[in-house]
Amino acid sequence: MFHKATRKIVKEIDPYGCTLIPVASPYYSDCYKPLNIIKKKKRAFFFMKDRYIPTPVTVADILEDGKDLDFVLESSSFSDYSASSRILASGEVGVSICDVDAGLHASVGTTSSMSAFKMIKRGISDKMLLEVTRDRKIDRGHSFVKQLYGDILFIISEVVETDRQCNLNSIFEARSGSEVPINIVKAKAGVAAKVQQELSFPGGTTIAFKVSKLEITRDNTLDVDWQEVLQSNMLAFVHERPEIPLTEINTMSKETSLLFLNTFLEILGNCDYLPVLETMLDQICGSLQPDLQVLERLEEENRACVEKLLDLLGIRKADPPGQPLTLTPQQNGIITTVNIFIESLNELNPDVLILLANSVEMKIISIQIKLFEKIEENFFLSSAPRMKRESIGEVQETEETLETLALQLSDEMFEITQRILEEFGLHLMRENGSITYKKHHGERNVFFSIFAALSILSALDK
Structure with a gap:
C-alpha cells in the first residue's frame, strides 16, 4: 500500500x-x-x-x-x-489464495485515500x-x-x-453473489464483504x-x-530476453513446489513486504545471514509469510545477522530464482500481482507464456517495418498461432490476460474469432518482469 x-x-x-x-x-x-x-x-x-x-x-x-x-x-x-481513487471491476474470476476459494460473480470495488x-x-x-x-x-x-x-x-x-x-486507507468491497478472499477474509454468495486496510x-x-x-x-x-554518463544508455540496445534459471525448481518434488507456490500466492496477495524480502534476499545472495529485526515491525500475518519463505530457503532465524551462510549448490540455485521472482514483482504495479495470482488459479499461465513469446517476437525481437505500423495504430493479426492461443481463453480468462498485457502498453482485442491489438508506449522492463514472474510460477505449478 x-x-x-x-x-x-x-x-x-x-x-x-x-x-x-x-x-x-x-x-x-x-x-x-x-x-x-x-x-x-x-x-x-x-x-x-x-x-x-x-x-x-x-x-x-x-x-x-x-x-x-x-x-x-x-x-x-x-x-x-x-x-483518493476508486476502482471498479466486474466479471467472473476464480482465485484461491491460502486455501480460501473465491469466485467473483458480480462487482468489486477498491477505494483508496491519503x-x-x-x-x-x-x-x-x-x-x-x-x-x-x-x-x-x-x-x-x-x-x-x-x-x-x-x-x-x-x-x-x-x-x-x-x-x-x-494516513493511508484502502477499502475493498464485494457485493452480491461473491466469494472473495482479501487477507484471509471471505464473503460467500449473497453477502457483502468489506475489508479496510490502514497505514499511518x-x-x-x-x-x-x-x-x-x-x-x-x-x-x-x-x-x-x-x-x-557515457554508459547510461548502453542497455537501450539490448533486446533479447535472458534465460530464467529454473533448473533447481524443476527438480523439486511436487510437494515442495506446492509449498513454494502457495507462499508466492500469499506474497502476490499482499505486496507491502516485498521491499523487506528484497533486502533480505540481497543479504542472503551475498552469503550472509539476513537482518531479521525488521520483522518485529511487520504485522503478524505479514511476518508469518516472510518467515515461511525463509524456512523454505533453509535460513535459520536463530543465527545472528551478518554471519556467513553455508549453502548447498541447490539452495543457491533456488535462492537465485526466488530473488529474480521478488525483483520482478517489485518492477510491477501492485494491481498486476493479483492478476498473476488469478492466472495461476485459472490454470492459464502456460497459454499466457506462449502469448508473451509471440508478442516478444513481434515487438522486441523484430526490426521489420511492420513493427512500427503496429505501434501507432490498430492492426489485424493474421498469424494463426496468436489467434489460436487467444481463442483458448474464456471471456474471464481473456479479460485477466488483457489487463496484464495492458501493463506494458499492449491492448489485445478479440472479436468474431479474430485478434486485433493496439500498441502504445510501454516499458520493456515491465514486459520482461511479467515474463519472468510467469515463468517461475509456471515451473512451480506442476
Whole structure:
C-alpha cells in the first residue's frame, strides 16, 4: 500500500522518472535521508531498473574527521498533496489464495485515500557536496569503504518528505453473489464483504529520493563519476530476453513446489513486504545471514509469510545477522530464482500481482507464456517495418498461432490476460474469432518482469 502510494506521487511530481525514486517501505525511512550512502543492488537481468539497498552509513561517517563538517542542507516546501481513487471491476474470476476459494460473480470495488500533507524537499547539490568535502580524505579503514566495488559511492543527495503524520486507507468491497478472499477474509454468495486496510506514518517520512553517483579518486577525495554518463544508455540496445534459471525448481518434488507456490500466492496477495524480502534476499545472495529485526515491525500475518519463505530457503532465524551462510549448490540455485521472482514483482504495479495470482488459479499461465513469446517476437525481437505500423495504430493479426492461443481463453480468462498485457502498453482485442491489438508506449522492463514472474510460477505449478 505504501509503495503504491509513493509510486503514484512520484509519477505526478516527476512524470518522466528522470530523477526521483519512490521509497518502497516506511520501515527503512530513517536510512533514506540526505547524505546517507546506499548500496546499488546488482540487477539479476538487464531489463530491471536500478534498485538500492538502504544503509545507516553517511558521508560524514566515512570521512576522516567528518563529524564536524557542516553540509548546509537546503529545505523547501514545494507542493501539497492529497489523493483518493476508486476502482471498479466486474466479471467472473476464480482465485484461491491460502486455501480460501473465491469466485467473483458480480462487482468489486477498491477505494483508496491519503490524508493531505505538504511535501518538503531537502538536499544538497553535488557541487556543494564536493565543495564541502574537498579538503577531507576518505577513511580507507572504514568497514563500509573496504567493501566497496570500484570505489563508487551512491549518495542520497535529495529527499521528498511529509511534513506531518499521513494516513493511508484502502477499502475493498464485494457485493452480491461473491466469494472473495482479501487477507484471509471471505464473503460467500449473497453477502457483502468489506475489508479496510490502514497505514499511518509520521511526519518526516521519506517518500522519494534522488541519488548522486560519486567516485573516490586516487588521492582519496570525492569527485563526479563521469564514466557513468557515457554508459547510461548502453542497455537501450539490448533486446533479447535472458534465460530464467529454473533448473533447481524443476527438480523439486511436487510437494515442495506446492509449498513454494502457495507462499508466492500469499506474497502476490499482499505486496507491502516485498521491499523487506528484497533486502533480505540481497543479504542472503551475498552469503550472509539476513537482518531479521525488521520483522518485529511487520504485522503478524505479514511476518508469518516472510518467515515461511525463509524456512523454505533453509535460513535459520536463530543465527545472528551478518554471519556467513553455508549453502548447498541447490539452495543457491533456488535462492537465485526466488530473488529474480521478488525483483520482478517489485518492477510491477501492485494491481498486476493479483492478476498473476488469478492466472495461476485459472490454470492459464502456460497459454499466457506462449502469448508473451509471440508478442516478444513481434515487438522486441523484430526490426521489420511492420513493427512500427503496429505501434501507432490498430492492426489485424493474421498469424494463426496468436489467434489460436487467444481463442483458448474464456471471456474471464481473456479479460485477466488483457489487463496484464495492458501493463506494458499492449491492448489485445478479440472479436468474431479474430485478434486485433493496439500498441502504445510501454516499458520493456515491465514486459520482461511479467515474463519472468510467469515463468517461475509456471515451473512451480506442476
